[in-house]
Amino acid sequence: MIIFQNVTKIYKMDDHETVAVEDINLHIHQKEFVSMVGKSGAGKSTLIKLLTGEEKPTKGKVSFGSYNVNKLKPNELPFLRRKMGVIFQDFRLLPNKNAYENVAFALEVAGRTQQEIMEFVPQALEMVGLKDKMRNFPRELSGGEKQRVAIARAMINHPDVIIADEPTGNLDPVNTWEILKLLLKINELGTTVILTTHNKDIVNSINKRVISVEDGRVIRDEEEGKYILV
DSSP: OEEEEEEEEEEEETTEEEEEEEEEEEEEOTTOEEEEEOOTTSSHHHHHHHHHTSSOOSEEEEEETTEEGGGOOTTTHHHHHTTEEEEETTOOOOTTSOHHHHHHHHHHHTTOOHHHHHHHHHHHHHHTTOGGGTTOOGGGSOHHHHHHHHHHHHHTTOOSEEEEESTTTTSOHHHHHHHHHHHHHHHHTTOEEEEEEOOHHHHHHHOSEEEEEETTEEEEEETTOOOOOO
16 A cells, blocks of 8 residues: 655755655555554654655655555645645644634645535534534643544544554543544554554554654564564
């Protein structure tokens, strides 16, 4: 489903170069749950940007299903991204829209009808346990609730993959576990999940595939792994 073939990304700045990732070879299968771990600056975010087409590799090939990501033109990228749902550490909710409107916005951008929006948004918010707070604005929600709205928004277009980029970084342990349970539930329903984190407790509690990244390289890839600090 997702393939990185000999992928290297080099950023050129003025008179020097920075190698963000080097010679990455990965194959992530449909319906997998993968934790991508490593310290800040290890290369995790660069790999995500390469997958979403935000960055292009200096060398190598990134594939997502039938898409050759690094060959896509700017006007083709939205079609790729509709097959992906992305969840961020800082939620990225629109502050002047309530929970319902934040989730609905993703459907509006995709060109869905008003009837579809009225049907699907309450279902998505119910799935994340927030049907009773759909009229609340982000400022009226806790951190955990904001992240659940973000998950509902990411899932609303039924993507093939959910990319959760440090989704629990701003949450307390109780909300962290609630978000983790939601991601596992989404995966059980058939969606591929890629979780990036540096929280070893989260990874160890999942006991799914772990890809460890250090200094831009994959140093460990275990089918049922533990996050071993190196």
